[in-house]
Amino acid sequence: MPELPEVEAARRRLDPFFTGYRIDDVVLRRPDLRAPFPRRFRARLVGRSVVTFTRRAKYLLATMSSGETLLMHLGMSGSLRVNCRPTGDDRSVNARHDHVVFAMSSGAAIIFNDPRRFGLMDLLTRRQLDAHPALSTLGFEPLSQDFDAAALAGACYRRNAPLKVALLDQKTVAGLGNIYASEALHAACLSPLRKASSIATAAGEPQPAACQLVTAIKQVLEKAVERQTARTYQAARFRVYDREGAKCLRPGCGGTVRRRVQAGRSTYYCPRCQR
DNA sequence: ATTGAGACCTGTCGGC
C-alpha cells in the first residue's frame, strides 16, 4: 500500500541493513517489472556499497559507491522486506512474487515483492538522475520546511482541476496518493470537488483554506509514517477512505461519507462538513 | 495546456 508514509517507513526499516553495506549479489527472478531492468543491472551493483538511502516522493534512492543511483518504486502492490537469515527460514507466503533479492554484506537479504508488477527499478548515472523526467517534475516534498501555504497556493493557482485531482498530481505535492489526499481534505474540512484555484487569491496568495490544507497534509502524513514505523503493528484506520455510507467521524457532524470517482480514482468525503 | 480514458498485471471480494 505504498503512498509516501509506506515508502518512508520502508526506507527507515531498511536503512540499517542497506546503508554502509556492500551488495554481494543481486538475484533477478524475471526480466522486467513495469519496465525492463536496465542493462547490466547486476554487474553494475555487485561489489558496490550503498552510500546513502533516501526517499523522494514515492521513490527510494540508493546512491552507490560507483556514483550511480539505484531507483526503486513500489507501484501499487510492491513491498520490501528484510530477511536476516537468508539461509533457510524465510516463511513468506508470497515468495512467488519475490522478483529481486539483494544479498548484502550485512548478512541480510533485502527482498522486493510485487504481485502486480507496477513497481520499477532503474540504475541511473548522475547525469540521468538530474535529468530524470519523473523526478525532475516533482512538486513540493510535503514534510519539508518549504512546503507551506504560499507554496501550495502557488501550485494550485489558476488550476481548474478539482482540488483532489490537483493534490494527486505529483507536480503539486510529491508523494500524496489516493488515500491520504482524501484523508487530508477531510481533516481540513475542504471539499474534494472545489476548484484547486479556490485556495489561492487572484494574485496567487494563500487563502485560509491553503493554510488549513497544508497543516492537514503534514499531520495526516506524519501520523501515518509514525504508525507505520511503530514496532507494534497497528492496522490502518481511515477517517473517510473506504467508508462509503458510514457516519462521518467528525464530532458533531452527523454527515454520511460519500464516494465518487474523480479522474478515475475513488474519492471519499463528507459533503456535510467538507466545503 | 489540460483532462479523461485506457493500459499495464494480479489478487480479492461480492453476487449469482
Place this chain on the structure above:
DNA sequence: TGCCGACAGGTCTCAA
C-alpha cells in the same frame, strides 16, 4: 463450489 465482473494504495501514453 465456481464463474464473472468490479475494483484496488500508481504512473504512463495517447487522443480529444
